[in-house]
Amino acid sequence: MTALKAPLATLSPLQRLWLTEAVRLREEQAGPLEDREANRQAVAAGGDLASRVEARALWLAQRDGMHAALLHWRQGAVLALWLLLAAAVLSGAGLGLAALGDGVRPVNLMWALGSLLGLHALTLVGWIVGVVVAGNGSATLGRLWLWLSEKFARDAQAVQLAPALLVLLQRQRLNRWGLGLLVHGLWALLLLSALGSLLALLATRRYGFVWETTLLGSDTFVTLIQTLGALPQVLGFSTPTVGLIRASGADAVAEEGARQVWAVWVLGVLVCYGLLPRVLLALFCAWRWQQGRASLRLDLDLPGYSLLRERLQPSSERLGVTDAAPEHLAVAQPGGQALASEGAVLVAVELDPRRPWPPALPKGVADAGVIDSREQRQHLLDQLSRFPPARLGIACDPRRSPDRGTLALLAELARNAGQTRVWLLAAEPGEALDSQRLEDWHVALEGLQLEWRQGAPLGWLGGEYD
Structure with a gap:
């Protein structure tokens, strides 16, 4: 998010309100935008409803080219x-x-x-x-x-x-x-x-x-x-x-x-x-x-802003995904949190429960467990947005297809870390990986501009340099 904030820091208060209004008009005319990460970043930034609405709109404006x-x-x-x-x-x-x-x-x-x-x-x-x-x-x-x-x-x-x-x-x-x-x-x-x-x-x-x-x-x-x-x-x-x-x-x-x-x-x-x-x-x-x-202010009574109140200042937390998936996944942009990140984290995505996990981790590497549900996904993303790690390892089972939901999760995780590496786990003894499915993983990760490894990146997580 730091990479996104940098160009916006030069905007005047009038220009920030201007972009916020432009995003509202766009959503009124073309329908709601995919804004899960924008909402999460706005909530993490804190402040009153107006500042959160503005933060959300500026994030979307930067992402979608309106800035x-x-x-x-x-x-x-x-x-x-x-x-x-x-x-x-x-x-x-x-x-x-x-x-x-x-x-x-x-x-x-x-x-x-x-x-x-x-x-x-x-x-x-x-x-x-x-x-x-x-x-x-x-x-x-x-x-x-x-x-x-x-x-x-x-x-x-x-x-x-x-x-x-x-x-x-x-x-x-x-x-x-x-x-x-x-x-x-x-x-x-x-x-x-x-x-x-x-x-x-x-x-x-x-x-x-x-x-x-x-x-x-x-x-x-x-x-x-x-x-x-x-x-x-x-x-x-x-x-x-x-x-x-x-x-x-x-x-x-x-x-x-x-x-x-x-x-x-x-x-x-x-x-x-x-x-x-x-x-x-x-x-x-x-x-x-x-x-x-x-004296310029946002009119928070407008329908476009009223609908955001519960999402940006919820009376109770709502977990899970409520918006439709976008046609194209955003680039992960690794390194976006480098200026404010520290430590290392290893997380796994949808692993077979029979696979032993976690492996022996080097000192200083935190285990974020295995993400299997929307609640776990939301909780981890909230934690990473508040305390972004300098290095993030994501373990994936290449026997599963790289579906759009999994790739969107990888991109969101990577945007909340300084550096990210995806660990494509090896096959279990006596099993063989599907070469075509493995190739699909390689293509998908390259499209997200994420670095991947077949071997465990534990040394890298522990602070070693390649």
Whole structure:
């Protein structure tokens, strides 16, 4: 289990809860997973029900590849974010160019403001209405990022990751703040790029500014421009005088000072009504996100978790196997407990009662007896999970077929020991071993990556080195 824990130790609390939710969704959609050893490891780790549910889910996620899928998803999310950032920078530069043009014709002030702030204002109002009325604040950019992240991951195990993340965050309504931080951050970058584009164009070209209308009077524009310029003026941006506003209604004023006043007014409006709200909202979303993350918890009342309560915190011990066997046996992974193991143990599996057992054991080697029942199997596995031996010898009778249950037991035993060797017992005097059945044992043990011997590994158990 140590080998499985090592990569998971780097996960943040949010990622651990995320994987736990992903495992729950997978079991809801595809049925319960084979989790005997996961449950045993979770019970051995102790703690409250939430920590045991999390430990079980992380063990299953590591075993079934969901932890690796999470890493792939994160890589895809980073790539998707970089693409959106690049798109925001390019779009902002394009907005600046579209607002000012090439300098040949005077800049229509209302068209320029509409180009710079029109879509921003619509999406901002939509986000605020979503938060206040619907309570979710979902945004197209956020959904696009999630979609791109899943596409870039290209991992079949990542199917439940995005839904699991949304389900987890929705319990504390964190999805609106997380996606809001992303959306407002992208918009802030876009508007900052537009501001840089405007500064570059205004510094290298000569622009004239006019306002044009057929239906509205000049007083309307005077009021509108002064109203829009009130907040920028507080922050130090200049506002055109009434005379300059009226003079700019027919043709662009040629004076250099007038051009500069209009240019500063446009920049001030962009900063105050575009860039500044997005930056403030991004900071607010980041603050709410950090607050909500600290209070994230599993909802143990969900059916998927309620069913685990008796298995992970049983009121009375339940022995035996209750789940169907998996299609493929897991690799034994010997050496997984090497960092926390000591001593040596010899155990036998389903021996003929007429065979004398145990043999004379070297000093320091414990006899775990013969496993013949589910109760003995469960008891031994519980003991090994708490006190893993450095060396484990498993004696098997090669006259019996290596059925799936026996091989699963060997794999489970080996995962709870530092090193493991299987002892294929010799035939009784006057008997001969079936060569085909012996070959089946060899193939099966090699598939489990377990080392086997025909002779007794008693010297090895006693501490001798090969």
